Amino acid sequence: MTWKRFGGPRGRRRLMMATGLGLVGLLVNLFPIPLFSNIQLVLGNALFIFCASRLGYAAVAWCALLTLTGLYISWGHPIIYLTFGLEALFVTAMRRRGWYLLYADLLYWVLIGMPLTALLFATLFDLQREYIAFTVLKQGFNGMLYSAAASVAVLMVPKVWSKGLRQQPVLVREFRHKLSHALVLLTTLMLMVSLLVYTSHLMRAQQTLLFSQMKDNSAQLAGQFDDFLQRHMDALTIAGHWLPDVRVDQRTSLLQLQRQYPDFLRLGVTDDRGVILVDTDPGAPLRSQSAENAAYQSAVRHARPYQSAVYAGGVGGLEPVLVMAAPWYQSDGNLGGMVEATLALSQLHQFNDLDKTQKMVLMDQRGRVISASNGLPLTLLQPAKLYIRKPETGEHAAELSLTQPEIPLPEYFSKSYTMNNDWQLQLLVPYRPAAERAEQQFVLGLGMLLLALVLTSALTRYLSSYLTKPLENLARAIAQPELGERPLPGLPSGSAREILVLREELETQRQAIHAHHEELECKVARRTEELAQANARLEQLAMRDGLTGAFNRRYFEQQFETLRQLCLRAGQPMTLAILDIDHFKSINDLHGHLVGDQCLRAFANTVAEQFGRRNDLLARYGGEEFVLLLPLLDRENAQQQLNALRQRIACTPMAQTDTERALMLTASIGVISVDSQWSDCAQTWLDAADKALYRAKSNGRNQVCFHANLQEPNKNPAVSLENTATPTTGTKGSG
Ligand SMILES: Nc1nc2c(ncn2[C@@H]2O[C@H](COP(=O)(O)OP(=O)(O)OP(=O)(O)O)[C@@H](O)[C@H]2O)c(=O)[nH]1
Incomplete structure (x- = not known):
């Protein structure tokens, strides 16, 4: 690399220019523009592409290094130095050979950038193939967008800014190439911006819809859980009223009640001191809620329903259960004690099982899993590890992973709901189908963009030749040696007015020159004749x-x-x-x-x-x-x-x-x-x-x-x- 080029005052100015552009690029790249799914725009790279239009390898490499450092800070993958660094050097080299930045960058991504990114992703990351394909396409799209932005900047920024700093040759191109490039540039930018705006709008609308559905669903589901608890509590409360009447065989009555409410694992009756009087499963006494449990004591004292925290119980003592109790009254109306029941909670996820598109996790106040949809990598009664990527904001669902905190793609959209008893309901909708929809739209849009570019390129070729043909004909006619004698050829009737005016002007000039030329020729002939006569006279005189x-x-x-x-x-x-x-x-x-x-x-x-x-x-x-x-x-x-x-x-x-x-x-x-x-x-x-x-x-x-x-x-x-x-x-x- 020719660092020597940074020597001398001109070199130092180039270094300052590259540094300035690089720092702007760094700042812009610190904040990639999030669009949808996992797509972000990295417009900062436009700065080193712009740099490639003016400066040499060393300056561009320095500018790219700065710019990419911003991206490294925000993305955290060092491979960007390789893929984008190569891009900077490739575009510089192609620009030196007379390529437009946009075309050079497109060529880079097709030939090197996308295959290289795919290879690196496949080797370094454990990602699905479709995701790699999409990411690679996304990189190409990004490249085209920022190189188009840089090309526009090249056209707009006055040349005087880089006067005296240039290392790249000034390229003189044919009109049709300029026209074609300008139109392709315009089309690329317009289509890309339209595609981004349209797709991100669509995605946002879809996400908003999804989020509002999730909100409704979580509220509904939480309501069902509340109902579930309330229903069982109501059953105990009612039992507290009829239990004195069946005192003779309370156990049978409780077993009947258990049959009606199969989620009651066992039922029992205590006196007002918490001593168990009746138990549906006497072999393994009902867990005492009395004595040390102040809340329970208070409930008994005040004859109020009671609900315990979730704990491990049930079959094998591993299921999440809770104890609920309601006061029962003697026939004289005095408080007899409490009707207690152990309630199984692990099957609560069945309320959600009707909706196959979403999953749920129910957690207690301490964040331990009470119930979760099948297939989720969660352990009951263990604190749930939920890696939430983005908090819920506005109308957007959060993105959540259950497996790895640093996974590039979230696994679910999530919506949390806090129930009346402070339990947390987390509703999950798989992220992948939504992302796939976005990707499909994106890939479709990209395909249309490429098609539009090909069509624009072909069309501008035709258009530019339509515009420049009359000019070429005029230029050819002017270059003819016998220009003065014949009038300039007529132009096609559809020619641009400026070209028609130019032709008229040239024709007028031609006629004037021709007349002048003829006049000169006459004068010369006359003078020659006179000279010949004078010579003849002189000759006569001489001889x-x-x-x-x-x-x-x-x-x-x-x-x-x-x-x-x-x-x-x-x-x-x-x-x-x-x-x-x-x-x-x-x-x-x-x-x-x-x-x-x-x-x-x-x-x-x-x-x-x-x-x-x-x-x-x-x-x-x-x-x-x-x-x-x-x-x-x-x-x-x-x-x-x-x-x-x-x-x-x-x-x-x-x-x-x-x-x-x-x-x-x-x-x-x-x-x-x-x-x-x-x-x-x-x-x-x-x-x-x-x-x-x-x-x-x-x-x-x-x-x-x-x-x-x-x-x-x-x-x-x-x-x-x-x-x-x-x-x-x-x-x-x-x-
Ligand atoms: N009118 C006229 N006379 C000329 C011209 N050139 C010479 N002469 C004359 O010609 C004469 C020549 O005279 P001479 O040399 O004596 O000869 P000549 O009289 O012819 O005698 P011979 O030659 O001996 O027969 C001179 O008187 C000259 O002045 C001229 O251009 N015009």
Whole structure:
């Protein structure tokens, strides 16, 4: 056990909490609530069950020890430490595994508590089997009641009370489990309380009825005994009056009287000094009541009837008898003496024998048994040992045992009655049948309780799924990725209003989110479009020449290697041409820069129209110079197409002068058209083409000049360029 856990301030607070709860439990258990039969409620145990919901083993064990000490004081059986102590630890362990207290306790009593209690009772006590079964059931019932009470306390007591003290995990459960537990708890408590109230009320009513019957019966029986004594005394009194007339044969008359009253064991007549004159049994003289007996003397003196105390007499001198006497008078009216009789009392119980359901004990003033029903373990004329468990109170009969003072179950309900002569009549009704009735009702009630629990559990399962299904559907619908597009699914028409409201609220929110989402998407699309356009514009700006729309020099340099690789892969030559407008300066000078710009644009368009293949690339190289990169174009085709271009330029009006004359111009073109492997350096190619251009200019302009058969450009390209240039002359355009 982890007593170390009690270390530190938190541990000390836990110890204080366990001690506080344990002491409350101890106090409550000192006064178990008596219900009926032998059933008592031990609500104090609820305290250690409550403790098990919050604290660990050590704290619960300590709380249980305190609580059970209260029970030990009131019950006196040390085995409670075992059965209930195990219960405390078992419930703590199960709570740790996430069980509800009520279910954990029920499981304990079914699996361990009831079998263990039955075993202990069978071994340690000499009890009837049915009584053991009933006691065991009673323990289980008790367990369920106080664990249900503890569970309610757990629900009711604010969590803040045990804040920081918790050793048990906080359990997050599904709604249906919570609902089911709450309903089972409620049902258990309601049914148990109803069962207890109903059964104890019924039992009390039965006991009240029984007690009132016993009261009547005891009074009636006592009356019969009084009658019995009175009748016999009357017989003697009457005999006292007629005895003088039959003086001749008084003995015969007395024998006749004895025949009429067989309980007179013997009869006799004394004189006024107590000397026996006549005796029905002269062989054994009538016990003298005279001389030393002051009461008898007084009775004689005053001519009053006399009744002795009970003493042993009769056959063998062992039966309880008494002597009664009445005065007799002589014919002159004077007191003659006393008519005496010995009266047998042991058969008085026969008055009660008609009622088989009850027994009786009649005791004299000194508590000695005078007469008792057959079968009772009592000895005549010995003081009766009556172990009365509860005194008679109010309308309840006392509980009485004749055999053992500490027997767990009383043997009889008893009602005592004091007769006129101070004899005690004890009326006894066997306890067992009444207890059996109570037990039957209790077991029946317990069975109904279990049935109700099973039904409640099954019903709440259905009910909770009926309540939670719409919530689960809603949660599932919300979790769907395409939530925004579709409306939330409708709920069954019988759904709770709160859930319907929740659904409506969620649907409104969904629509708002969806609208917002769509708006955002539109915005994003618009922004993306704008961004793409801006990017395209930027791209254009980055790679195009603003005036002519042709690619710029940087773009040309970027694309050069790509297009060269294209030619390499195709094993084709590549052509690079530099186009330079002839005498462009004079156009500027004569017509102004605007016209010059117009010419540049028109020139670029004309070139682009001529070389419109996908991979042809026209870039403005600077001023009025353009570069044409023509992949997959061999020299022959290049020559043909560039000449065609040159002619087309020459006959294409590029702009209008102030005088509305069409402005025509020519261009010189320097070309290099070789295997693409020739050089991987754009500048080398440009230089070679520039050389050719230079020659075109030098040769009179408006012509296409080629360089060819360039073998090792990197070594000395200029030399080979000079040697291999092939000019193609055209008509010189006007400037
Ligand atoms: N309008 C206009 N003129 C430009 C532009 N860029 C360069 N120029 C002009 O182009 C002219 C080029 O003149 P030059 O290099 O002497 O060449 P050219 O007059 O064409 O003579 P050749 O090339 O030898 O036939 C210069 O006068 C520049 O001012 C431009 O963007 N717009």
